[in-house]
Amino acid sequence: MSKLARRSKSKNKATNGQTISIEKSFEDGAVADCSAKENLEKCRSSKKVFSTARSEVLGRYLVANRDICAGEMVIDGEQPLVVGPVQQSDLLCLGCYVPLSFEHFRCKKCNWPLCAPSCSGLYVQSGHDEAECDLLTSILFDEELQRDKMNVYNCIVPLRCLLLKKKSKSKWKLLEKMESHDQVRRKISDVWELNENTVVKKLQKYFDPQEIHTICGILEVNCFEVSRTEISLRALFPEATLMSHNCVANTIHTNDDELRLRVRASVSIPKGEPITISYAYTLQGTACRRAHIKKTKFFDCICQRCSDSTELRTNLSTLMCPKCNHPTLFSAQPLHQNAAWICTRKKCAKYTVSRVYVDSSIEKFENKLKFIPENCIESYEDWIKEASVIFHQNHYLITGVKYTLSLLYGKTDGFLLQDLSHDLLQRKIKICEELLDIANIIQPGLSRLRGILLYELHAPIMMLLNHKRKTRHPSKKQLKHSLQRILTCLRESSDILQFESENTMEGKIGRAAKEALESAYLWEEELGSFARME
Numbered sequence: 001m002s003k004l005a006r007r008s009k010s011k012n013k014a015t016n017g018q019t020i021s022i023e024k025s026f027e028d029g030a031v032a033d034c035s036a037k038e039n040l041e042k043c044r045s046s047k048k049v050f051s052t053a054r055s056e057v058l059g060r061y062l063v064a065n066r067d068i069c070a071g072e073m074v075i076d077g078e079q080p081l082v083v084g085p086v087q088q089s090d091l092l093c094l095g096c097y098v099p100l101s102f103e104h105f106r107c108k109k110c111n112w113p114l115c116a117p118s119c120s121g122l123y124v125q126s127g128h129d130e131a132e133c134d135l136l137t138s139i140l141f142d143e144e145l146q147r148d149k150m151n152v153y154n155c156i157v158p159l160r161c162l163l164l165k166k167k168s169k170s171k172w173k174l175l176e177k178m179e180s181h182d183q184v185r186r187k188i189s190d191v192w193e194l195n196e197n198t199v200v201k202k203l204q205k206y207f208d209p210q211e212i213h214t215i216c217g218i219l220e221v222n223c224f225e226v227s228r229t230e231i232s233l234r235a236l237f238p239e240a241t242l243m244s245h246n247c248v249a250n251t252i253h254t255n256d257d258e259l260r261l262r263v264r265a266s267v268s269i270p271k272g273e274p275i276t277i278s279y280a281y282t283l284q285g286t287a288c289r290r291a292h293i294k295k296t297k298f299f300d301c302i303c304q305r306c307s308d309s310t311e312l313r314t315n316l317s318t319l320m321c322p323k324c325n326h327p328t329l330f331s332a333q334p335l336h337q338n339a340a341w342i343c344t345r346k347k348c349a350k351y352t353v354s355r356v357y358v359d360s361s362i363e364k365f366e367n368k369l370k371f372i373p374e375n376c377i378e379s380y381e382d383w384i385k386e387a388s389v390i391f392h393q394n395h396y397l398i399t400g401v402k403y404t405l406s407l408l409y410g411k412t413d414g415f416l417l418q419d420l421s422h423d424l425l426q427r428k429i430k431i432c433e434e435l436l437d438i439a440n441i442i443q444p445g446l447s448r449l450r451g452i453l454l455y456e457l458h459a460p461i462m463m464l465l466n467h468k469r470k471t472r473h474p475s476k477k478q479l480k481h482s483l484q485r486i487l488t489c490l491r492e493s494s495d496i497l498q499f500e501s502e503n504t505m506e507g508k509i510g511r512a513a514k515e516a517l518e519s520a521y522l523w524e525e526e527l528g529s530f531a532r533m534e
């Protein structure tokens with residue numbers, strides 16, 4: 001009997017004002033992998049960390065069935081139900097997904113692109129198998145269309161889903177239960193027509209057109225982006241997909257080279273809390289995130305962050321008031337797209353601007369950004385000065401540019417770490433600290449963003465310490481303070497990024513953090529063991 005068939009139901013506390021029922025499923029949840037030593041035993045004592053619950057608002061969602069520690073594994077290596085090319089995919093091998101150039105090998109039977117006759121992804125579950133090959137013989141791989149990125153690959157993942165119906169009843173059952181939002185999507189003509197033209201028309205000879213549309217919906221709502229060899233793919237994970245959305249998520253996820261998904265708690269999650277991810281890019285402002293979620297997942301986010309006009313005091317959407325020049329212009333109703341924006345200073349007596357003013361300011365500065373040559377640090381700094389007249393210094397547009405600068409300072413020609421002046425090293429430190437203040441609120445704990453920023457922060461501190469040692473002798477107190485900061489940054493960064501895939505930027509930074517930590521320990525020993533204080 002399958003695990004899902006052995007469900008039992010029990011009542012749990014109310015969420016979002018709804019009474020929910022806990023469905024006891026996924027009985028072998030994940031093995032604990034807690035980073036905090038004192039909690040390890042506690043984590044390991046219980047295998048199961050989540051249950052499936054249901055509410056009218058969220059549908060099915062995952063809930064912690066015991067306290068989960070930060071760093072603990074929630075889902076450890078979930079296999080995808082299906083995997084394949086994203087929509088508008090670049091040319092790639094249908095078996096192993098390596099990118100291809102236009103002179104490539106074709107499958108002898110169906111004539112779709114493959115890397116080689118001996119491709120490791122032939123006749124395997126996550127690649128190009130016989131059933132798929134049979135059907136693709138009558139679906140043209142149009143090379144000309146592919147050159148213009150005309151969605152040639154769009155039909156592949158839907159086809160792989162539909163083939164599950166015959167190949168694996170249990171997998172099809174899991175897939176069928178997923179949310180497709182058919183009723184809503186049907187009314188969005190551009191989405192429906194794109195699917196009609198690029199997927200349904202190709203597959204309707206073999207499958208029911210309505211069923212194909214439903215599968216397209218399931219993919220839109222539930223797919224995770226996974227990556228291998230620097231290619232983005234989409235995949236469905238039956239357990240991970242049940243995580244509900246929150247604009248301040250409590251997990252991070254990554255995939256390994258076998259495309260299995262790993263979900264870790266980024267902060268501690270108390271028993272009974274939903275286990276969440278963010279369906280939107282968290283460094284965007286509320287209006288952008290909500291629009292994206294509405295467009296792609298078909299619901300209105302009303303989380304705490306979206307409901308608060310200050311975005312939990314990060315001010316990621318705040319503007320300067322055109323009347324008093326203070327960063328105090330907020331949306332009067334952040335959950336209403338067209339609400340007016342009002343200055344909250346008494347002196348300004350509720351000075352109001354329209355949504356149009358806000359949108360056009362954002363558009364103007366987004367356009368200016370497009371003209372900045374890649375990696376041009378000076379132009380980005382000039383852009384920030386100009387934008388700071390209109391936006392709060394934490395506004396998401398400025399925060400995005402600061403994030404770019406945090407990566408460029410120390411790594412760009414003319415701005416390599418050893419070339420940076422004292423002032424520019426201080427600038428990099430300031431940017432990283434400001435970004436960390438924001439990340440601590442919107443991506444707290446073991447988030448990828450914090451892992452990267454902590455690594456970036458250690459480098460200028462280290463460089464300044466080196467400068468100091470060469471020019472004048474710093475006091476023991478100064479040495480100890482700087483070394484402690486460096487060690488703290490590197491320990492946390494390498495802990496956060498340890499599970500990132502080796503080929504990704506995050507994986508490389510994680511490895512570099514680990515290596516730098518070893519060197520920092522050696523350095524500490526050289527300087528005296530006084531600096532290593534937990």
Ligand SMILES: C[S@@+](CC[C@H](N)C(=O)[O-])C[C@H]1O[C@@H](n2cnc3c(N)ncnc32)[C@H](O)[C@@H]1O
Nearest residue numbers: 058059060178179221222241242244245297299
């Ligand atoms: C990936 S699915 C999650 C699983 C889904 N609840 C189910 O029952 O299969 C995403 C869908 O769940 C619902 N959902 C997830 N998070 C939500 C939230 N914070 N508020 C409202 N609905 C949410 C929406 O219907 C959304 O389109």
